[in-house]
Amino acid sequence: xxxxxxxxxxxxxxxxxxxxxxxxxxxxxxxxxxxxxxxxxxxxxxxxxxxxxxxxxxxxxxxxxxxxxxxxxxxxxxxxxxxxxxxxxxxxxxxxxxxxxxxxxxxxxxxxxxxxxxxxxxxxxxxxxxxxxxxxxxxxxxxxxxxxxxxxxxxxxxxxxxxxxxxxxxxxxxxxxxxxxxxxxxxxxxxxxxxxxxxxxxxxxxxxxxxxxxxxxxxxxxxxxxxxxxxxxxxxxxxxxxxxxxxxxxxxxxxxxxxxxxxxxxxxxxxxxxxxxxxxxxxxxxxxxxxxxxxxxxxxxxxxxxxxxxxxxxxxxxxxxxxxxxxxxxxxxxx
Numbered sequence: 001x002x003x004x005x006x007x008x009x010x011x012x013x014x015x016x017x018x019x020x021x022x023x024x025x026x027x028x029x030x031x032x033x034x035x036x037x038x039x040x041x042x043x044x045x046x047x048x049x050x051x052x053x054x055x056x057x058x059x060x061x062x063x064x065x066x067x068x069x070x071x072x073x074x075x076x077x078x079x080x081x082x083x084x085x086x087x088x089x090x091x092x093x094x095x096x097x098x099x100x101x102x103x104x105x106x107x108x109x110x111x112x113x114x115x116x117x118x119x120x121x122x123x124x125x126x127x128x129x130x131x132x133x134x135x136x137x138x139x140x141x142x143x144x145x146x147x148x149x150x151x152x153x154x155x156x157x158x159x160x161x162x163x164x165x166x167x168x169x170x171x172x173x174x175x176x177x178x179x180x181x182x183x184x185x186x187x188x189x190x191x192x193x194x195x196x197x198x199x200x201x202x203x204x205x206x207x208x209x210x211x212x213x214x215x216x217x218x219x220x221x222x223x224x225x226x227x228x229x230x231x232x233x234x235x236x237x238x239x240x241x242x243x244x245x246x247x248x249x250x251x252x253x254x255x256x257x258x259x260x261x262x263x264x265x266x267x268x269x270x271x272x273x274x275x276x277x278x279x280x281x282x283x284x285x286x287x288x289x290x291x292x293x294x295x296x297x298x299x300x301x302x303x304x305x306x307x308x309x310x311x312x313x314x315x316x317x318x319x320x321x322x323x324x325x326x327x328x329x330x331x332x333x334x335x
Contacts, residue, residue, distance in 0.1 A: 042217045046076050049158045050191045056154030065121045074192040082184035088176040091135040095148050096171040104209040105181045111202030114195050119143050128199055135174035163216040254285045254308050284311050
């Protein structure tokens with residue numbers, strides 16, 4: 001039992017450094033109608049998740065089949081669902097998965113030669129004979145369903161750092177055209193694995209809708225971005241934030257003690273009427289910023305302008321800021 005992964009194999013899998021340099025120099029087709037939505041951080045996150053799943057899948061297969069079964073990631077790509085279905089062989093083994101609470105359904109595809117080899121090993125055979133080119137029977141589907149169900153905990157464990165899911169099998173198909181789980185133009189993430197059982201090897205794929213996984217990838221990328229910041233960058237950001245906040249103009253208000261009046265009394269108010277505020281001369285005013293009490297202040301004068309003098313920090317608990325009821329006389333008299 002062994003499993004391996006190679007970062008350079010993601011998206012493209014060159015066999016040598018020379019081949020890698022040669023591929024970099026060659027032009028690659030680009031579809032301007034469908035720009036790539038997978039960022040470098042997304043690819044790295046999916047790579048780590050699927051490497052964990054590949055290791056668990058390899059361990060599970062080795063325990064069930066009693067054979068050496070390495071599982072290796074080959075590529076991570078973004079395609080439309082129609083492109084993915086058209087590239088699948090027919091017949092093949094498609095297992096439809098529900099990844100609640102994620103919307104949509106995922107597809108785990110296994111090549112027929114790997115599936116027949118696994119079934120033969122489960123039934124006591126050698127697994128190295130020629131495999132038929134036909135869909136699996138009901139008995140063979142039941143045996144493969146049991147194997148895939150044992151792989152679902154590995155998939156749940158691998159996806160746990162991104163999103164907590166409960167994978168479940170919702171169906172099995174042999175014809176890709178019958179597995180219409182998404183619109184043809186919907187974007188999906190395709191992860192390809194090389195599954196090898198002794199001398200039998202094939203390419204398995206895991207298809208997950210991009211729209212259901214994108215919010216969790218974005219949230220994880222943002223969390224990792226802030227978590228990986230050094231202390232120096234954090235101190236610089238804090239200093240810049242403090243500078244900009246201290247230079248931001250705000251409105252400061254000096255509030256008297258509030259007065260409570262009836263609506264009918266307010267309607268009777270006329271120009272020249274006097275409304276007592278019930279605010280004693282020796283009582284401090286409250287200096288507020290956007291309605292938040294900040295300081296106590298005393299009213300005064302500076303030159304020919306009214307002013308307030310800071311008396312200390314505002315103690316909201318000790319202040320009686322409840323409105324004071326006041327009733328106007330039947331006929332308010334002007335001063």
